Amino acid sequence: MAPLGLLLPIALWLTFQHKPGWYRPISADDAITQRARLEVANLADSISDALVHRRPFELVLSDHSLNEWLAALPQVWPDVAEQWPRELTQPAVSFQRDRIRLGVHGETRGWRVILGFAFLLSADDGDDAMRLTLSGMQGGSLPIPRFLIRRSLQSAAENHADTAALTAQPDPTRPLELENLLDSPRSVDEWFAGVRVRNRFIWPNGRRPFRIGALSITDGELRARLDPL
Numbered sequence: 001m002a003p004l005g006l007l008l009p010i011a012l013w014l015t016f017q018h019k020p021g022w023y024r025p026i027s028a029d030d031a032i033t034q035r036a037r038l039e040v041a042n043l044a045d046s047i048s049d050a051l052v053h054r055r056p057f058e059l060v061l062s063d064h065s066l067n068e069w070l071a072a073l074p075q076v077w078p079d080v081a082e083q084w085p086r087e088l089t090q091p092a093v094s095f096q097r098d099r100i101r102l103g104v105h106g107e108t109r110g111w112r113v114i115l116g117f118a119f120l121l122s123a124d125d126g127d128d129a130m131r132l133t134l135s136g137m138q139g140g141s142l143p144i145p146r147f148l149i150r151r152s153l154q155s156a157a158e159n160h161a162d163t164a165a166l167t168a169q170p171d172p173t174r175p176l177e178l179e180n181l182l183d184s185p186r187s188v189d190e191w192f193a194g195v196r197v198r199n200r201f202i203w204p205n206g207r208r209p210f211r212i213g214a215l216s217i218t219d220g221e222l223r224a225r226l227d228p229l
Contacts, residue, residue, distance in 0.1 A: 050226070123224075212226060
């Protein structure tokens with residue numbers, strides 16, 4: 001039993017340090033940075049043209065493109081990048097059927113690990129809100145028990161109200177203005193039950209209100225229909 005008792009902690013530690021196959025952060029070079037800048041500008045122009053003329057817009061977004069944008073964030077949108085926690089680096093998103101995975105390289109008190117979060121996001125026609133549900137969290141490839149998630153995320157949940165109030169302030173320099181986007185959850189358990197996400201946005205060009213009328217997530221791709229209000 002002694003060898004088994006020794007091997008089990010080693011196996012758990014290796015699983016905790018393992019890099020999941022879906023986690024593929026991108027390092028931005030000049031070509032990626034320029035492509036990200038151009039793609040975001042073109043997408044913003046297309047959305048603006050549709051919403052200003054009160055036409056629905058079909059948004060199709062691949063996780064690879066989104067990860068290039070995230071990699072280019074410090075160079076293209078430094079003011080946004082400055083708001084990202086410094087202990088969390090190399091963010092990467094993976095779209096999988098009906099869910100979104102977010103991975104980051106976390107470091108605190110000398111510990112380094114790839115943290116993975118799995119979310120479900122749903123939107124229905126005619127509803128004034130979407131639902132965001134935390135379906136799991138991993139360290140490397142090791143699922144993290146809910147009580148440990150509760151302990152590590154509770155402070156973030158308690159501070160959410162201040163952050164939400166800040167992001168709700170009008171800012172014409174941002175491509176999207178969020179209006180009380182997320183109802184403040186009182187506990188981590190509420191994230192697992194699902195939190196309400198306000199489905200109403202303001203596009204700055206002409207201050208056009210819109211909502212997400214339909215949303216689907218498949219492997220590698222997110223589709224959303226933006227409906228003017």
